[in-house]
Amino acid sequence: MQVHQLGEGVPxxxxxxxxxxxxxxGPRAVDRLLxxxxxxxxxxxxxxxxxxxxxxxxxxxxxxxxxxxxGDPNGDTHESQLAHHLMAELEGTTVLALHSTQSTAEPFAVAETVDEIARAIVxxxxxxxxxxxxxxxxGRLVQHPHTIEVECGLQGTDTAAENGYRLVREFLAATGALPTAPPTGTGPEHAADGGELKSEQYGGSNSVDVFELVDAVAKPAADEYEVFVENFAEVTxxxxxAAADGEVFTADESFYPALMSPYGYDDVFGYAADRVGVLADRSA
Structure with missing residues (x-):
C-alpha cells in the first residue's frame, strides 16, 4: 500500500x-495529482x-x-490484512474512493446513505x-463513515482516468483542500440533516438523481451473457x-438497473434500484 501526503499536518x-x-x-489520477x-x-x-x-x-x-x-490484521488473505491497515489509515478522514466499471461510461457517485457528507460533496x-x-x-469501503465512491467510467479507458483526475480535484475543492472550495455555507456543518430522502429537490441547479439499491439481479451459470438495458433507465x-446462453429474462416489476453488465460480476448481472429523489447544490 502506497501512502502519500500533500500539505502539512494531520489529514x-x-x-x-x-x-x-x-x-x-484511480492510480493514474493519484500519480497525476502527485x-x-x-x-x-x-x-x-x-x-x-x-x-x-x-x-x-x-x-x-x-x-x-x-x-x-x-478486515483482520491476522486474516487468512492478503486483502483481509490490507483492509484492516487501510481502515487504520482512513480513520478520522472524509474519503473519496475511485473505481471504474464495465456497466456505463458515465461517471456516477456511490454512498452508503444520503447523509450530510453526501449532501455537501456530491x-x-x-x-x-x-x-x-x-x-x-x-464488506465494502463505502460503509466507512464519511466515504463517497465514484465510478469514473469504463474500466481500462483513458476517459475513466481523465474523469478520475477531474473528480479528485472537485472532491478536494468541495472539502476545502483546494482553493476553489465551494462558497461559504455549503460545507457539511451547513448541510441538511433531516431524515429520509423523499422524492423532492433540495434547491439549486446542480442536481443529482438519487437511486437506492433494492436487490441483486441473479445471473445463472452460462457461457455467454447479454444485457439489453441502459443503466439508470427504467425497465418496465x-x-x-438480459440473457444467458440465449435464455431471455424479462422484468416481473419495473426497476432501474444499476451496475448491470454481461461480465462485470460472476454471479449477478448487477442490481435493481429505485429512483428516490434529487440531491442539489444548496449554494446555487
Missing amino acids: EVAVVAGIHGDEPC AADPDVERPVKLIVANEAAIEAGVRYTEEDLNRAFP PHLSVSKLLQTEGLAE VGERF
Whole structure:
C-alpha cells in the first residue's frame, strides 16, 4: 500500500485508489495529482491500496478487497490484512474512493446513505447520479463513515482516468483542500440533516438523481451473457433486460438497473434500484 501526503499536518481528507488491481483510473489520477503537487489549504492523504493486485494486473490476489472490510490484521488473505491497515489509515478522514466499471461510461457517485457528507460533496462533483447502497454493501469501503465512491467510467479507458483526475480535484475543492472550495455555507456543518430522502429537490441547479439499491439481479451459470438495458433507465414490466446462453429474462416489476453488465460480476448481472429523489447544490 502506497501512502502519500500533500500539505502539512494531520489529514482529514483522503483519496483511495487501486482497491481493485484491474481498475487503473484511480492510480493514474493519484500519480497525476502527485506530479502536479498543488498547493493545498488542508492536508490530503493519497493512497494506492492493493499494489500486489495492480502489479499482477488482476482484480485481487486472494479475496476481493472491496468485500473484505473492516478486515483482520491476522486474516487468512492478503486483502483481509490490507483492509484492516487501510481502515487504520482512513480513520478520522472524509474519503473519496475511485473505481471504474464495465456497466456505463458515465461517471456516477456511490454512498452508503444520503447523509450530510453526501449532501455537501456530491453536488459539487461532475456526476448526475448518486447510488445509495444501504443494506447491500457488506464488506465494502463505502460503509466507512464519511466515504463517497465514484465510478469514473469504463474500466481500462483513458476517459475513466481523465474523469478520475477531474473528480479528485472537485472532491478536494468541495472539502476545502483546494482553493476553489465551494462558497461559504455549503460545507457539511451547513448541510441538511433531516431524515429520509423523499422524492423532492433540495434547491439549486446542480442536481443529482438519487437511486437506492433494492436487490441483486441473479445471473445463472452460462457461457455467454447479454444485457439489453441502459443503466439508470427504467425497465418496465415485461421488458427484457438480459440473457444467458440465449435464455431471455424479462422484468416481473419495473426497476432501474444499476451496475448491470454481461461480465462485470460472476454471479449477478448487477442490481435493481429505485429512483428516490434529487440531491442539489444548496449554494446555487
